[in-house]
Amino acid sequence: MPPLSTMKAIVTEKTGGPEVLEVRAHHPVPTAGEGQLLVKNQTIGINYIDTYFRTGLYPSTKPEILGREAVGTVVGVGPGANPYNFKVGDRVAWLSTGSYAEYTAVPQAKTVKVPDELSDEDVLGSFLSGLTVLSLAKETYPVQKGDWVLLHAAAGGAGFLMTQILKSIGATVIGTAGGPEKVELVKSLGADYVIDYRSEEGKDWVKQVKEITHGRGVDVVYDSVGKDTWEGSLEAVKRKGTIVWFGNASGPVPPLPLPKLSPKCVKVARPTLFGYIETREEFEFYVNELFNLLKSGDLKVKIHKVYPLDQVAQAHSDLEGRKTTGKLLLKA
């Protein structure tokens, strides 16, 4: 049983800007139902998808507690089977909904114990984002050594991790990022070319990608920017290449006329992490892969800032204002 019946939580009653994220000091603590755990959250991850649910780009029922991941301590185990042997006191990481709160009732099936040697920051700097980029590089388009890859927003939460994964596979990486500091950060990860697509010169990033690839284009584009980049991504990909659209940071890709894909026989994917980790086996596969990379030091995380829970609106403004690199976290 949790020590309290009420908790601090961020409740969103309606869609809108960061101001709709309301701090509530006395929200009811949920109860763990069958197949669930009650977790006292310590550290909470902020993901761009949280902004889509806040603005209504992705529909959801309001009022709602946003947030899809946290690390915390199990304080209650729901009734029924407990196939993964969770117990009160376990330090766990979970993926579900409702993490902008001191307590969340979460599905056991999407919860894992965290190895002692990994800090909250290691795990949440890479949990939802890291599992995503691993699935993008392994399944959506299995990247091969020698592939030419264009990665947009390479300095962001997902991009920072993806750049490292792509380089570890042996791909040649062309990253895009907004501003000289972000460019330097991406270069420091080993990216082969980095284009500042917000600079005067970088505005014609498609031309630069063509020049870098001697007119051929890239094997695959990973595009999470969407509205502002989708047409350029289609131009920058090679004949028989692949475009992976996996996010909408600038807005969604408009409905795509399929004949646009014909001239170059382009393949298109629109993946989501949860489609790759639906079963426990799939979830554990990617979590093990991620934790091993973190433990060996082969994957580094970058935390932009840890905000107190009640400063979540500021965190959303910073993320949407393109002011951040790496991952934003909240402390419950």
Ligand SMILES: NC(=O)c1ccc[n+]([C@@H]2O[C@H](COP(=O)([O-])OP(=O)(O)OC[C@H]3O[C@@H](n4cnc5c(N)ncnc54)[C@H](OP(=O)(O)O)[C@@H]3O)[C@@H](O)[C@H]2O)c1
């Ligand atoms: N499909 C999935 O399962 C999945 C899972 C995780 C993440 N994602 C997607 O991956 C992307 C990255 O997520 P994240 O949480 O790691 O965020 P993030 O990359 O840290 O932040 C988004 C970045 O997008 C770039 N951007 C370009 N145009 C923008 C605009 N008009 N407004 C705001 N940002 C813009 C900015 O970098 P620059 O300043 O360098 O342009 C910004 O820092 C998001 O699109 C997210 O939806 C998808």
